[in-house]
Amino acid sequence: MTLRILVCVKRVPAPGARIVLTADRTEIDAKNLGFAISPHEECGVEAAVQLVEQHGGSTTVLTLGPGEADEQLRYSLSVGADKAVLVPTDGSDWDAQATARALVHAISELEAADGAFDLIVMGNESADSGGFQVGIRVARALGRPIVNGVKGLELDGDAMIARRESANGYEVYRLPLPAMAGVKEGITLPRYPTLPARLKSKKADVPSVAAAKHPGGLTTGHFSNPVEVVTETMVLGTGPAAAPAVVDLLDELGLL
Amino acid sequence: MDIVALIEHDRGEAADVSFQALAFAQSLGATAIHAVVVGALSSELTAALGANGATAICHIDGDLTVDYDPEVWGEALAAAVAQVNPQAVVGLATDRSGEVLAHAAAIADAPLAANVTAVTAGADEWAVTRIRWGGALIEEASLNAPVRYLTAAPHVFMPQAGGGTAAVVAVAPIWSATAGRTQIVDRITLASGITLTTAAVVISGGRGVGSPEGFTKLDELAGLISGAVGCSRVVTNAGWRPHSDQVGQTGKRIAPELYIACGISGATQHWVGMMASKKVLAINTDRDANMVNKADYAVIGDLHEILPAISAEIRRRKG
Ligand SMILES: Cc1cc2nc3c(=O)[nH]c(=O)nc-3n(C[C@H](O)[C@H](O)[C@H](O)COP(=O)(O)OP(=O)(O)OC[C@H]3O[C@@H](n4cnc5c(N)ncnc54)[C@H](O)[C@@H]3O)c2cc1C
């Protein structure tokens, strides 16, 4: 068996100290922001690449997003993915049902062309939308088993072994392949791209698969920032000389 | 209005959050709350569900429901929904309940709003407020469907006892051909002690700590005051500390009495993990760092000099 793994990644803005909104409050003002792969999925790419290093095979990365998401796809190639595919959007953020339908369509096309994926890796939740559902919708539509919250992933013959945290430790799941996993940051430590890998990824061919937008029943109206408690910061001092004041504070709070 | 509420439990032991799903259903104006229990149902749980507002209990039991399985639970919930025909299906936004609601919503091809903090239920359209970016952004959205699926953000809808009793109704699911293929094959319990989520004081380090060795100064202080050590994502990405120590959107959510942030700038995604702390002390070289501005207390300067001085002072006072 040559292992075939697919990872679905989303391009998300990387805001700083505070999320700034556009004037109509329908979007994050991304003018001055960088973008990244949503963190859970970035670790998912690394997990897939490590499994392929161990067992042989190939990793494909798929994203639904604006043309600029090319940046995240090429980044994935530079850290070890073998193929990257874009499902282009109009630039708006598609709801979970629309996203899942389009991904299912694209996955079916990829599988019809090159064979089924043994493993499809999703993030537990996307960093920006936090819908906690696209992976499960895709799994149901494809008829494949999925567990979310995965922080350890191995293959054992024709099964996937997934570890996830529980209230007092962790639990281990066994799923027959082909299977899916919704992974969390911490499952792996993503590597950094080497310079030659980055140069090579710039030249790679990144094909597109078109998919229609079929919106679901949850529609975003507008955003707001949570009310921030304004705190008057009490500066206890500067440098090591502040140590007695800190210990007084610990004492006052009953923490000594 | 009929509402179906998923009850989270592990082999019969109800999770802390279980009754919050009932409180959430009550807040929506439910006239009948159908609590769904998949697998073992004790008389204690039956009584507790009634006392917390359930008017009926939909019980799904069988060989497949002995242990938790997200696919089986999703199909069981879908069967209860088919039997009750409710206006909404609710649960808590936890790992398990969240994924089970997503399975049931996927089976029904219905929309699901996750991490909801408020709802205004209209005739057709429901206005929902939900959390995005781990709590750093609030979304106002409209939810439009005959049956609405929603998960409540934890600790927003708190249960009030004083309900009545709930009658148990058996629900017979029609399992899919593949039901039961996902199995829990092992459970590992880790030794408990002072952990990041239970410690009264958490001392966290960021990029300013500079190296894995730099953390010995944080570990030393934690040892003296029975604290736990946490960190920012920059630190885990650099491999200085394990990811299990990370605080923030993609790490742990904690609420200690005191959070000591050492060399952490206070990015949104870090802040959402520790904003529930009672008090925050920032130690930073930069007087204008976001963490310093948001903290209750601050010490300005190099953490590598300040932390050892604090530890020395504690030792001196303790004799
Ligand atoms: C989708 C997404 C999810 C994320 N999730 C998380 C998450 O879960 N947790 C998280 O932490 N981050 C998360 N991040 C990353 C986050 O945006 C920040 O990059 C990160 O929190 C910054 O870490 P830091 O404060 O340690 O580093 P920096 O921002 O570089 O800050 C270092 C601070 O140390 C101070 N300093 C330097 N030297 C010293 C010294 N000697 N003594 C005292 N102070 C010193 C500096 O003044 C500065 O304030 C996420 C990002 C994204 C995009």
Ligand SMILES: Nc1ncnc2c1ncn2[C@@H]1O[C@H](COP(=O)(O)O)[C@@H](O)[C@H]1O
């Ligand atoms: N636009 C997208 N492109 C590719 N994958 C996506 C997209 N949106 C969501 N996903 C995948 O679905 C997971 C869950 O997303 P969500 O339901 O939005 O929390 C993410 O972690 C991704 O793996």
